[in-house]
Amino acid sequence: MNKAFTFTQNIQSNRYIATCCDTSLSAQSRRSFLQAVGGSVLFTSVGMLATGSAVAASGNYEAMVLSCIDPRFQDLVNKQQASEGMSGKYSAFTIAGASIGVVAPAFKEWHKTFWENLGASVQLHNIKKVVVVNHRDCGAAKIAYGDAKVANAAVETVTHKEALMEFRKQLKEKHPNLGVELRLMSLDGKIEQFA
Ligand SMILES: [Zn+2]
Incomplete structure (x- = not known):
């Protein structure tokens, strides 16, 4: 044997x-x-x-989930992941605005922290993709881009879509082999998916 x-x-x-x-x-x-x-x-x-080697705490996992700090969405994001059979299969990074926290100039001090954490998860957990969950009525979106950019649902959708696409662009430059799912979640947990 x-x-x-x-x-x-x-x-x-x-x-x-x-x-x-x-x-x-x-x-x-x-x-x-x-x-x-x-x-x-x-x-x-x-x-x-x-x-006894560098593989301690490592393994093979499916994804990193990037989501916002908003208390209303913690349970919704977890339940959504569970409904997709992802419980226990993802690392999590939670930051105000989700992709907005990672790409908006207003939050530039935060960007490096995210990319370094993603790098750690790639190395330790062998993740295959990043699932990004932005959400509607996000306070961080207002701070980053101003009230006018989230004034109604249509404008809000465009604002989030732009941040999500910018996230995807930067992800492809830094981690070309990682997949990405770009999502916008509503207060009732409904998901719009952009990629
Ligand atoms: Zn938010």
């Missing part, structure tokens, strides 16, 4: 790891992951992966 096979059995007996390495991974990528961690893997009683 080789090490990889032993490790696979360990994975299947461990709920936490089984979630992170679910069947959406191809057999090849699962094999690569097993080879990367080699034989130095230990499991703690709470199901955490611990190794």
Whole structure:
């Protein structure tokens, strides 16, 4: 019995790891992951992966979700992700305005922090895409662009769409291999998707 096979059995007996390495991974990528961690893997009683190498706290996850700090949307965003089968499969970055916090000149001090965190999640979690969830009635959009840019639903849509497209442009420059989903959420949780 080789090490990889032993490790696979360990994975299947461990709920936490089984979630992170679910069947959406191809057999090849699962094999690569097993080879990367080699034989130095230990499991703690709470199901955490611990190794003596740089792969500690790493794994294979689906996405980073970028959303706004607005309290009204935390539960909505989580429920939306759960409805797509994404529970436990994404890292999260929450910043005022979501994509607006990452691209608007008014918030330029924040931009580097986001990109560095995304870089960390790419490295640690092997994410495949960024799911961006802007939302309607966003206070950060008003701060960044002024009341006139969110004066009615049509104008508000254009304002968010522009920020989302700018986000996609910058993402493609920095991480050309990452996918992206660009969303605008309403107060009732409804989603408009731009990409
Ligand atoms: Zn907001």
